[in-house]
Amino acid sequence: MSRKKIIALVVVVFLLWGIFSLAGLFWKKSGDKIETLLTVIALIKSQYYQPVSTEKLINGAIKGMVEGLDDPYSTYLDPEQFKHLNEQITGTFGGVGLIVTMEENHIVVVKPIPDTPAAKAGIKAGDIIVNISGRDTKGMDLDTAVSLMRGPVGTRVEVGILRPGEKETRMFTLVRENITIPTVESKMLDDKIGYIMLSQFTENSPQAVRKAIGDLKKKGMKGLIFDLRDNPGGELKAAVEIADIFVPRGKTIVYVDYRNQPDEEEKAEVPELGIPVVVLVNGGSASASEIVAGALKDWGVAVLVGEKTFGKGVVQSIFRLPGNAGLKLTVARYLTPKKHDINKKGIMPDVVVKQPAGSKEDRQLLKAKEILAEKIK
Known part of the structure; x- marks a missing residue:
């Protein structure tokens, strides 16, 4: 190792040592661990059989620190992953057009978005994604899988x-295109029953849902089925604005319970919709979907039909880090009204x-129509 490299290494180690020394009490409690960290960095830099950049080592240390929380929703995002997350929030990104969910530690296709690379290639709802770019997805978290496809x-x-009923893995080479998530689909069913399906909560979702409701009202809608099945969530603000459409004015939509700051209470501000509503949910309905479903159920303004929801009752904030990286960190839990x-x-x-796997008959939708038909007689 050259004299210059040794001097640079010593400078890095002493810089890190100085930063940690500022922690005072923290140092007293964790000094041995910090010393171990610095020693490991120095040993890797000097003894590892291949050169490793200091940036890579520090990124690895940050990633390990976040993973040490044992929180599946807190994640360190490198610049590329952070960019993809921001694209997902706004609803437009470069990708293959798959809406996916997690089932028993597998990444499962909910549906391919029409006219996207995945749909054109023949990938179907129910397909299990077993690898992405050579990486095994068994046990992989949903965010990582989505990030790899974008x-x-x-x-x-x-x-x-891996298609259900088959033993051989099918390989698809897809060329990424600019994808716009069609978060809202709506139509008029029989007996003046409107149907709205929301696939994800993005910045544009509240406006899209309000527009769909307005269009259905013009067609004479007397009852609404709001489908949140396999909706993994998204923006908290979007969830509150959408719940506000249904919850009576002045009533609580959600409590956000922080550790080190006052709790927030979000309340409805606009008049409620005023027609019978059925909300469809299942095990893929998570996070923001559960905020909406929980508020509507607690206030009795909708009947929930389907299967038990996923159970994600914590809130993440996105922090921008130096170098265009990011941190998605769980900062609070939410409580229903x-x-x-x-x-x-x-x-x-x-x-x-229950909706039997592979059944072409949508039993949950049929039950929702039956309930609404009774209410709007």
Whole structure:
């Protein structure tokens, strides 16, 4: 090792040592661990059989620190992942067009977005994604899987699919395109029953839901089915604005319970919709979906039909870090209006209806139509 490299290494170590020394009491309690960290950095820099940048080591240390929280929702995001997350929030990104969920530690396709690379290639709802660009997805968290499938428009990604009933993995090479998530689909069903499906909560979702309701009202809607099945959540603000459409004015939508700052209480500000509503939920309904479903159930303004929700009752904030990296950190838990903590518990529907895997008949939707037909007679 050259004299210059040794001097640079010593400078890095002493800089890190000085930063940690400022912690005072923290140092007294954790000095041996910090010394171990600095020693490991120095040993890797000087003894590892291949050169490793200090940036890579520090990024690894930060990632390990966040992983040490044992919180599946707190994640260190490198610049590329942070960029993808911001694209997801705004609803437009470079990707392959798959809406996915987590089922028994597997990444499962909820549905391909029409006219996207995944749909054109023949990937179907129910397909299990077993690898992405050579990485095994068994036990992989949803955010990582989604991030791997996204990237610059025009680049390629290889996705391995295991179709139910088959033993061989199908490989798909997909070219990423600019994807706009169609978060809202709406239509008029029989008997003046409106139907709105929301696939994700983005910045644009509240406006899209209000527009869909307005269009259905013009067609004479007397009851509404609001489908939140397999909706993994999204923006807290979007969830509050959408719940506000249904919850009576002045009533609580959600409590946000922080550790080191005053709790927040979000209340409805606009008149409620005023027609019978059924909300469809299942095990893929999580986070923001559960905020909406919990508020509507607690105030009795909708009947929940389907299966128990996922049970994600914690709130994440996104922090921008130096170098365009980011930190998604759990900062609070949320409680329903009746102060129910649903984290790791989920919300049980008012009417439980199981949907058999592979069935072409949507039993949950049929039950919702039956309930509304009785209410709007």
